[in-house]
Amino acid sequence: MLALDELVADQDDLAVRLASGSREALAEVYERWASLVHTIALRSLGNTHDAEDVTQQVFVSAWSSRHTLKPDEGSLPGWLVGITRHRISDVRTQRYRRSRNVAAVAAVTPDAGRAAPxxxxxxxxxxxxxxxxxxxxxxxxxxxxxxxxxxxxxxxxxxxxxxxxxxxxxxxxxxxxxxxxxxxxxxxx
The missing domain is CATH 1.10.10.10 (Winged helix-like DNA-binding domain superfamily/Winged helix DNA-binding domain)
Structure with a gap:
């Protein structure tokens, strides 16, 4: 088992490699923290499919925004959790928009039981x-x-x-x- 100092140094090294564009670092980041991201998404959204989508989006976002990762300003898992929160918020916004649109259509449809032309x-x-x-x-x-x-x-x-x-x-x-x-x-x- 790695000592705490070694663990932090290992995470910092991984963050530096990811920020510099190492695909191997991205794979290692995914292997280490995909379950954390998925668990947070699942608990927040209550839907396995949405949690899987959020997990995928988080790591795509992590790769595409790796230039924003500042290893000396915070932890790599903390950075991933921040991205996860944003993606969860996006899903909630989409859900709200969908339900709002359905409610609006239902409110103006004269016969809600009949499909609109x-x-x-x-x-x-x-x-x-x-x-x-x-x-x-x-x-x-x-x-x-x-x-x-x-x-x-x-x-x-x-x-x-x-x-x-x-x-x-x-x-x-x-x-x-x-x-x-x-x-x-x-x-x-």
Whole structure:
């Protein structure tokens, strides 16, 4: 068994290697602390599938944000727990949005027992075509934000774009999309 000083030195060395881009260090970090991350996520979310997703997202985030790891300012497990808390918060936000949207639809649907009519397939195809015509990365940003209902922070991380850039793409993309759809038969989104 390692002495406490040796354990801390080992963790510091592992943090330095991870921050410098060592894939082997990432694998070792995963091996050591994936169960901790999964346990925290499972206890917080109460759902095995969500806990597994959060665990995966934490280690993807750890790798992509390894440059923010400061081994001399805190422990590696503490840094991972911080990332875990953020990912758990993202899942809770998505759950809230989903339930809010369902409640809003139920409140305006005249007969909640009957399914709402599907939008005209031609209109859906037209909107999809117009989104594609916006170009990249704007089209992908809009798809992730509105079709997949992803938070803007996640989109920024996933596409490796600054958060402000993602927000600009959303705002300008919606304006551009509205303008394009209004040009064709006065259709609005």
């Amino acid at each position: 599907e939008p005209d397939i031609a209109q859906r195809l037209h909107v999809a075509h117009e989104i594609d015509a916006l170009g990249e990365p704007r089209a992908t940003v809009l798809r992730l934000a509105f079709i997949e209902d992803r938070p803007q922070e996640e989109i920024a991380q996933r596409l490796d774009l600054p958060l402000g850039t993602v927000k600009s793409h959303v705002r300008r993309g919606l304006v551009q999309l509205r303008r394009r759809l209004e040009e064709v038969d006065g259709v609005t989104p």
